[in-house]
Amino acid sequence: MRFLAVVVLFILVGCRPLENTGQAATGTEGGVRVSLELVGPPAVGPAEVRVYLLGGDNKAVTDATVTVTGTMTHAGMEPIIAQAVPAEGGLYRTEDFAFDMAGDWLLEADVTLPDGGEVTDEQAVTVPGG
């Protein structure tokens, strides 16, 4: 019982809300840098999201798997998930990504590198209404 009380106290006192980082710094893993960019002003409808991957040696990473996820801040909203396809020089872009509602979105790029390593980047976006 006392142990339980200590655990509960630990959870209550020790926890702080984990901040979502918003305009996040570029993610890195083993020297690989990833950065995510929304092309053009945010608006309801199709949007292009670009993800840049640069290795530690400043060379483009070309054969990674890049998934872009858009999630709203309200519970129950289905996220928009799209694969970003490689274009030239470490650039990956989405072809079928669309904001289906105005409001606050968190854009995330989840990258699986050729060696199995993972890097992520995220960015907060407010999509204005019509």
Added chain:
Amino acid sequence: MNRLHRPAWPRQPRGPDLLRLPGLRRFFRWRYARLVFQLPLLLLAVFVVVDGLTGDQLAPRNLATTTLWLHYRGLVVIALALLGNAFCAACPLLLTRGLSRRLERLLPRKLSWPKLLKNKYLVITLLLLFFLSYEVFDLWASPWLTAWLVIGYFAGVLVVDTLFPAGTFCRYVCPLGNFNFAFATASPTQIAAVDPDVCSGCRDKPCLHGRESYPEPSQAQGQAAFIPLSSIQNANGQGFFPGCETDLMVPTVVSNMDCTLCMNCVRACPYDNVALTVRAPGLEWTRAPWAKRGGFAAMLLGILLTFWGLLNAVAMTGPYYRGAEWLATVLGTRNEALLLILIFAAVTLSGLALTTAMSLLADRLGGVNNSAKSTPKAALMRWGYVLLPLGFGFWAAHYLFHFLTGALSIVPVTQHFFEFWGSAVDPNWRLSRLVPTRWLFPIGAGFVSVYSLLAVWVAFRIALRDFGKRGVLALWPPLLFILAFAAFSLLVLAQPMEMRGTIFGPTF
């Protein structure tokens, strides 16, 4: 049975008794029946607190925000519309009782709840604070704050229940419970006496005061009136059976206001004379039930909830954000809390003013010219019931929108919870909608339309009841009000939703 006197009990609905369904009466007479519903919700509350405090802080990926702001609210309105106040019946907060009983032993005696607070004004204030905090702190977007809200709620119940008599929290403090009470008036069921004549001869009124039953009087502990086991019809065990904690006596129940559907009365009645009666949804609105109990404060609660319901939904649409931007520019401030207070004040005051004007005009047209009778309070106590179906219809449409949009997300969110704690599960985030998006507006509009028609029926019954033939004239202001409210509701539902965290920028 000793028939003492025959009080004139108020008219209660006489529909079918749901407790006659096979096994139900026996189940609800069982001492631990409520626990069966409370324990799963307690378990859920534990998950909510743990995930809210320690889990992924993105609202759509957290159990706290998903279960509370999506499932709880959606299921509450479904239960209220189809059955009754099921969520108060299953409320896990009252499981703090064991602890509060221990704590109260440390006190010299229980305090009595101040007379000044024996009404719904504190509840109205707390609800206003809750709705304001909901917007200012974006509670719906914060698992962490949502978890603290749950913890605060448990702590609040514990404190109030320890210091004051049981039932005080439910009746005079709980904002969620009182939301349910106000809109359980729309429900198609109600607690009633099976046979009021039996109640006339019932001396101790155990449904209200509780009873103790043992084979021998010497076993009684003195907690309530002793009724020997041999006198109990369909005996349901021995011991102490508490009565109604919110002070309702079964044969006098004319409203679902204050009824938590705890079924204490069903268990305590020695004559097994309590029914869960089916009635026309909202029947009580036509019978002025709060004239005797609840009074003006209860009416104010219903009216304000109706307008706050509109604001709660409007605050997720583009025109609201543009209006707020305009207000911010005019006032030269970017202080969101200040702007929200002003917006809430404007909606509250204009809602009250409109309802009062409608009610006074209807009274005048109905022939109430005597200034002593034609007070705003008297007029609101007559016509205010018309707003309850409107309010419930709109809250239901709004909450169902969210529920139907994301009900299935409980699956990936639960998967994510276990993934977060190291289990090898891959959440299927594609699970979300319960119905296609194109159905959402028709469903919401359907709710608004049905409850607007119910409001018309209520207005019609009130007009005929109080004004006879002149009721045809008195009916016009409420009818125009209902039409305007319904049109505005549909307009709001038709707006593309804009889920912004704050007026001026993202939540993150």
